[in-house]
Amino acid sequence: MASSGSRSQRADWQRNHERLLAAARPLVARDGARVSFEEVAREAGVGSATLHRHFSSRRVLLDEVFREAVERLRRRGDELAGGDPGTGLLAWLEELTVTAVETRGLTASLEGDADGGPSSADGCHGVVREATVNLVDAALAAGAVRPGTSPDDLLALVTAISLANEGDPAAARRLLRLACDGVRP
Incomplete structure (x- = not known):
């Protein structure tokens, strides 16, 4: 049975954790x-x-701050994986780009080496990369994208467009659509 002291420590830890996240979000x-x-x-x-x-690192803090947006993306990736592979991949890339453009700092968090090292599979980058790999693999198998199209190349493309258009989702969508024309077979 846990002592009241350890329960108090856990409560203090949770309270501090929530205070840190509440302070981090607007910053x-x-x-x-x-x-x-x-x-x-x-x-x-x-x-x-x-x-x-x-x-323990900026990446861990950002992953937690961005968890809600990344969870929404994870669910959307799962939904899109059940439909037409080509349409699903393009819809995924657009939704990912718009989310990154509208969520300041998310793009940098999605970069695999933003903190000088690899992100965990459960972190922002890992979640987004897994969904992208699944959608690209399905699109490749269906012949909906050019052979040799790589998930990492598409993520680099989304990152570049998002960074160049932070705060301007209309411009980001337009540029992504132009780029995706080159991905189609």
Whole structure:
């Protein structure tokens, strides 16, 4: 049986975690992936050591801040995988691009080496890459995209378009559609 002291520690840990996320969300919205760890800790009213106990890296913090958007993308990728492979892939790329353009800092988080190392499979990049691989594989098998089309190339394309058009989803959609014309067989 857990002692009341350990329950209190877990409650404190959870409370600090929620305070850190609440402080991080508006700072990430303002500063994107370059958010200052020190400012997040200061806004949450905790020390930087507490922040680092909860979030070992910027990538871990961003993955948690962006979890809701990434979960929505994961579900959408699953839905699209059940339909026409070519249409599903193009719809996925467009929805991914628009989400990245409208969510400041998400694009940088989706980059595989944004934090100097690989992201976990459960992190933003891992979730998005897995859905992209599944959709590209299905589209390749159906002949809906050019042979040799790679998930990583398409993710690089989405990243470039998103970074160039942050805050302008209409321009991002237009550029993505132009680029996808070159992916069709």
